[in-house]
Amino acid sequence: MKVRVVAVALLLLVPALAQARKPEDVYAGKIMIFKNRLPERWRSAEDFISSIRRSSISSLWPEKAGEDKGRWRIEYIAFFARPLDDIEVAVRFYDVTGGAKRFLAESQTFIQHRGDRMFGSNVIIGSPEFEPNKKILMTMENRGRIIATGTIIIRGEGPKYTGRVEFTDEEARVKDPGR
Secondary structure (H helix, E strand, O other): OHHHHHHHHHHHHHHHHHHOOOHHHHOOOEEEEEOOOOOOOOOOHHHHHHHHHHHOOOEEOOOOOOOOOOOEEEEEEEEOOOOOOOOEEEEEEEEOOOOOOEEEEEEEEEOOOOOOOEEEEEEEEOOOOOOOOEEEEEEEEEOOEEEEEEEEEEOOOOOOOOOOOOOOHHHHHOOOOOO
16 A cells, blocks of 8 residues: 555656756756846746746847936846856857847856856946847857857837938039049
8 A cells, every 4th residue: 555655656746846947957058138137036946937938038128217328238147058167258249130240249257156057147238339220149158169149139219311411512522533
C-alpha cells in the first residue's frame, strides 16, 4: 500500500517539476525591453515569465518632460544561455532600419556576480547618435562574443521639411557650371 502511495505521489509530482521553468531558460540569449521598471519580486518563476511577456515592448516614444525630454529611457533585462564567468560586459547599439547593421554607440557595464544568468538595468539614449523612427539592435557582449540581443523601434517626430529652398545672394549669382 505504501509503495502505491509513493508511486502515485511521484507521478503527480513529475509533471509539476517538468512544467517548472526558469526565466533564464525561457528567454536565454534575449534582451527584453520595457518602458517601466518591473517589480523586484514575483510569487513564482511562472509569474515572472508572464510578467515579462506582458510588459515587454517593441517600440518606445521619447520622454516628454524633465531633464531626459526628447531622449529614450530603456529598461531592460538580459538573459544569458550560460552562467557568465565575468563581471564586465559591453552594451552596443546598432541601427538596423534598412537591413544593414550600422554601429551607433557602446557602453561598458558590470554584472553584480560571476555566474549570473540575467542582468537588469536601464540606459538613456538620445541624439546625435540616435534618431527617431529607427530600428535599433541592442547587443550585450562579453570578450567579443554576443551573449544576448534585443530590438526596439525608437519613435518620435522626425525633422520637418517645408520643401522651400533658400539661397543666399551669392549662391543665386553663381551660374550652373554644367550649362
